[in-house]
Amino acid sequence: MSGRVPMLEAASVTKTFVVGSRFRSGGIQHVQALSDVSLKVFAGETLGLVGESGCGKSTLGRCLLRLYDLNGGRITFKGRDISGLGQRELRPLRADMQMVFQDPYASLNPRRRVGDLIAEPLRVHGRRRESEVQDRLRELMDLVNLSPEFLTRFPHEFSGGQRQRIGIARAIALAPSLIVADEPVSALDVSVQAQIVNLFMDLQDKLGLTYVFIAHDLSVVRQIATRTAVMYLGGIVELGETDRVLHRPAHPYTAALISAVPEPDPQGNIRARTILRGEPPSPTNPPPGCRFHTRCPIAQERCRVEVPLLRPLEDAHSVACHFPLDGPNLPNGAAPGHA
Ligand code: SF4
Secondary structure (H helix, E strand, O other): OOOOOOOEEEEEEEEEEEEEOOOOOOOEEEEEEEEEEEEEEOOOOEEEEEOOOOOOHHHHHHHHOOOOOOOEEEEEEOOEEOOOOOHHHHHHHHOOEEEEOOOOOOOOOOOOOHHHHHHHHHHHOOOOOHHHHHHHHHHHHHHOOOOHHHHHOOHHHOOHHHHHHHHHHHHHOOOOOEEEEEOOOOOOOHHHHHHHHHHHHHHHHHHOOEEEEEEOOHHHHHHHOOEEEEEEOOEEEEEEEHHHHHHOOOOHHHHHHHHOOOOOOOOOOOOOOOOOOOOOOOOOOOOOOOOOOOOOOOOOHHHHHOOOOOEEOOOOOEEOOOOOOOHHHOHHHOOOOOO
C-alpha cells in the first residue's frame, strides 16, 4: 500500500488529558493518552485497532474524526489537513466521517422515536425535503435489516443488537465514506456480535465504506479487519496485514494478546500461554524506554532506556521493538500460527 494515497492519515499525533485538581491531593496530572501515533487508512479497507482498555484506541478514534483536539501532530482526511479546524469548519466534513459507538443505548436519546433519531443528521445538515427524509429513512432501515414499522418506536423497545443497527443507520444516513466504530459489538452477546459484524461487512460491500474498527477482542478483528494496528499505552506497537500480525506477531505484546485468546489450536493441542506480568503502567507516569518493558518477558537493558520506533519489517508489516519476534522465538512458548 506504500504507493497509494491514504484516505485518512495520522502523523505523530499526541493527545494529553489533564486530570485532577490543584485543590485535591495528587494535584493536576497529565495523562498522555496518545504519544507520537502515525498511521494511514486506505479507501475501502478496514483497519482494526486493538489493545487492552486504556491503551488509547478510543482516544485515537476520536482524534481521527477530530472529535478531540490534538496536542500535537496532524490528521489529514482526503488530502486536507483537518488538525486545526474549528467546529464550524469541521461541520461539513462530519457528513463524510461518522462514528458508531459501543453502547448504542447511551448514544440514542431515549425520549425520541427511532425515526427522529435516524433523521436527525439528515435534518441538521438540511439537505432534503421532508418527503425525501421519509424515503431515506425507509432505505436506511432496509440497509440495516430493520422493519420500517420500527421508526415510530422508542429505543428502549429494542434489543441491544437492534439498537446497534439503529446506531449504524444513523451513522450512514449522510452517506459517509469513513466510519470509526468504537467497540461496536463489545456490549453484545456473542451470537449477536456475529450478526452485527456481518452487517458492517455487507454495508462495506454495498456502500464502499472505509472503517476504522476498534476492538479488544482479536477474534472480532480477525473477521473484519484488512490490516490491524496493535496499541499499548498510547502508542502503536505493531501494524500490518491482519493475517500476518495475528499469525506471525513480531511484538511480544501482540504475541501475548494472541496467546490469551481462549481458543483450541487446529491440532487440538493445549496451547502454551504467555502470561503478562502485572497491570499496564499508569499513563500519568509511563516507563522510560520501551513502554512495555515492565511486562515484557524478553526485555533487555536497551529496552529500559531507548524508545523503540515503529519500523518496517517486510510485507508492509511494522513493529516497535528492539528485538522483534521471529516465528518460533515467541516468549514462553506462545506458538505462531495458532491465533
Ligand atoms: S523493545 Fe524490548 S521490552 Fe519492548 S517489546 Fe521489544 S523486547 Fe520487549
